[in-house]
Amino acid sequence: MNIKNILLYLYLVVLAADLLVIHFNWFNGEVVFKSALMxxxxxxxxxxxxxxxxRSFRLFGIALILAWLGDVFLLFSPLNDMYFILGMCAFLIMQLIYAYCFHLLRTDNSTLLNNRFIHTRMVMVALALGAFYYVIAPQMGNLKLPVGLYVCAIAIMVIYAIKRRGNTTEKSFTLVYGGALIFMVSDGMIAVVKFMEDFNHSRVLxxxxxxxxxxxxxxxxYLHQKAYHTSK
Incomplete structure (x- = not known):
C-alpha cells in the first residue's frame, strides 16, 4: 500500500474515531482526534x-492550516464566545482562500447552458443563505455582524465552486461543488445549535x-491539477 492510500485511510479512521468520541462525549479524545484531522x-x-x-497549491495548504486552527478554536467555544469568534475568523479566511483557489483552478470554456446553470444555482444559494440568516439573526445578539460576514464568505466560496461548471473535469466539479454544499450544510447546523436549539446527534452530524x-x-x-497541469 502506498503512502497516499495510507494517509487517505488514516484520515477516514481519525474521522471515525472523532465521531465515536463525540458520540460518547469524551472531550479529551475529541481534542486528540479533531486536532489530528486536518x-x-x-x-x-x-x-x-x-x-x-x-500558487493554488500553496494557498490551499494555507487554507487547510486555517481549517485546523478553526477546529482547535471551536473545540473550546463552549467555554467562551471568543473562541467561537476566533474559529469563525479562521474559517472565514479559509472560505475566501478556497474561493480564490476555485477561481484559479478552472478553464474558460463558458457556454450558454453552463451560464444558465451557474446563474440559477448562484441565485438559489444567495436566497437560501439570506433566508437562513434572516431566521436566525434575532437570536445572535452581538454576533450579528461577524456571523453575517461569515455567511457572505460561505456564499462566495459556494458561488466560486459553482462557477467551475464546464471549466474543469466533471468529476472535479462534482466533488468541489458537492463538498462546498455539504460544508454549507455543516455550518448551518452549527448555527442552529449555537443560536436556536440543539438536536439529537447534532455534534456527530x-x-x-x-x-x-x-x-x-x-x-x-487535486483532480483538476492532475487533469490540466495548471500553472496557477
Whole structure:
C-alpha cells in the first residue's frame, strides 16, 4: 500500500474515531482526534499533489492550516464566545482562500447552458443563505455582524465552486461543488445549535458532514491539477 492510500485511510479512521468520541462525549479524545484531522488531510494533499510550485497549491495548504486552527478554536467555544469568534475568523479566511483557489483552478470554456446553470444555482444559494440568516439573526445578539460576514464568505466560496461548471473535469466539479454544499450544510447546523436549539446527534452530524466536505474538496482540487497541469 502506498503512502497516499495510507494517509487517505488514516484520515477516514481519525474521522471515525472523532465521531465515536463525540458520540460518547469524551472531550479529551475529541481534542486528540479533531486536532489530528486536518494535519492528516494536509499530509494527504501534500503527497498526492504533483506540482508543489503553483500558487493554488500553496494557498490551499494555507487554507487547510486555517481549517485546523478553526477546529482547535471551536473545540473550546463552549467555554467562551471568543473562541467561537476566533474559529469563525479562521474559517472565514479559509472560505475566501478556497474561493480564490476555485477561481484559479478552472478553464474558460463558458457556454450558454453552463451560464444558465451557474446563474440559477448562484441565485438559489444567495436566497437560501439570506433566508437562513434572516431566521436566525434575532437570536445572535452581538454576533450579528461577524456571523453575517461569515455567511457572505460561505456564499462566495459556494458561488466560486459553482462557477467551475464546464471549466474543469466533471468529476472535479462534482466533488468541489458537492463538498462546498455539504460544508454549507455543516455550518448551518452549527448555527442552529449555537443560536436556536440543539438536536439529537447534532455534534456527530456536524463533524461527519465537515469531514466529508473537506475530503471532497481536496480530491476535487487535486483532480483538476492532475487533469490540466495548471500553472496557477
Amino acid at each position: 494535519p492528516v488531510l494536509a499530509g494527504y494533499y501534500l503527497i498526492i499533489s504533483k506540482n508543489k510550485k503553483i 456536524i463533524m461527519l458532514t465537515y469531514g466529508i466536505a473537506q475530503l471532497l474538496i481536496v480530491r476535487g482540487v
